[in-house]
Amino acid sequence: xxxxxxxxxxxxxxxxxxxxxxxxxxxxxxxxxxxxxxxxxxxxxxxxxxxxxxxxxxxxxxxxxxxxxxxxxxxxxxxxxxxxxxxxxxxxxxxxxxxxxxxxxxxxxxxxxxxxxxxx
Amino acid sequence: xxxxxxxxxxxxxxxxxxxxxxxxxxxxxxxxxxxxxxxxxxxxxxxxxxxxxxxxxxxxxxxxxxxxxxxxxxxxxxxxxxxxxxxxxxxxxxxxxxxxxxxxxxxxxxxxxxxxxxxxxxxxxxxxxxxxxxxxxxxxxxxxxxxxxxxxxxxxxxxxxxxxxxxxxxxxxxxxxxxxxxxxxxxxxxxxxxxxxxxxx
Numbered sequence: 015x016x017x018x019x020x021x022x023x024x025x026x027x028x029x030x031x032x033x034x035x036x037x038x039x040x041x042x043x044x045x046x047x048x049x050x051x052x053x054x055x056x057x058x059x060x061x062x063x064x065x066x067x068x069x070x071x072x073x074x075x076x077x078x079x080x081x082x083x084x085x086x087x088x089x090x091x092x093x094x095x096x097x098x099x100x101x102x103x104x105x106x107x108x109x110x111x112x113x114x115x116x117x118x119x120x121x122x123x124x125x126x127x128x129x130x131x132x133x134x
Numbered sequence: 135x136x137x138x139x140x141x142x143x144x145x146x147x148x149x150x151x152x153x154x155x156x157x158x159x160x161x162x163x164x165x166x167x168x169x170x171x172x173x174x175x176x177x178x179x180x181x182x183x184x185x186x187x188x189x190x191x192x193x194x195x196x197x198x199x200x201x202x203x204x205x206x207x208x209x210x211x212x213x214x215x216x217x218x219x220x221x222x223x224x225x226x227x228x229x230x231x232x233x234x235x236x237x238x239x240x241x242x243x244x245x246x247x248x249x250x251x252x253x254x255x256x257x258x259x260x261x262x263x264x265x266x267x268x269x270x271x272x273x274x275x276x277x278x279x280x281x282x283x284x285x286x287x288x289x290x291x292x293x294x295x296x297x298x299x300x301x302x303x304x305x306x307x308x309x310x311x312x313x314x315x316x317x318x319x320x321x322x323x324x325x326x327x328x329x330x331x332x333x334x335x
Binding site for chain 2: 036042043045048049052053055088090
């Protein structure tokens, strides 16, 4: 790491993973979606989607319901309040990081040592 | 996995029903077949004959298209728009075009007569393009409808096409529905990556 004492916000790894982030984004944009729709929207394979959904369910971010419709099992997934909160929190932290990144770039462009800069 | 364009994905999911453009294209085909200005102005014989089978065909097509979208993309329950959004949409689509019509500038009775369907459709298409910036392709058709409406209020006649300005409007309306519907459809296809080879596995 460079000589900086700047504190970076801690990113939630569970949400940060691209596949899970895509799933949460889709679910945040609708009330609920079935497995096929999530597969279409994220482009994930059945196995991978299933694994990611289980992880998110275990973390309490999403709810999964299974029902039988026309002799087929339909898996419906919806975002829980906790999930919506975590996703919002994630984007806030990413925004903070982006701001920090642009501040660092400005200092670097001026040739100022980051260690010499007071911590905000 | 690479990170998808999340903004685009979010938009496509939230507007999933609206972007099912094949429905709109079917309506466009219906308009062109049933209301095409086949013969002399005012002669609606062919339209009259085609109307009932046309409506039946349209209902059948809309049902099949809905089933196809569900089979292709899966099921999603979209969020319903809020009360204020609905009020705004109704105001924009119903009241404002009436007030802003060129004919309304003269006097009240003229303003009542001057409201044309072309103007309303123009406002509708422009409105979609302005609210949903991603659906910019509605804009040219909206402007075209506004121009047709303006020409109509000025009493301009068009001899080259059966039905005059109204005939031209019918053709443009059908083409606009098909073109924007297909554009919406391809936007959806392009945004949702789909199942790839797994569907056939």
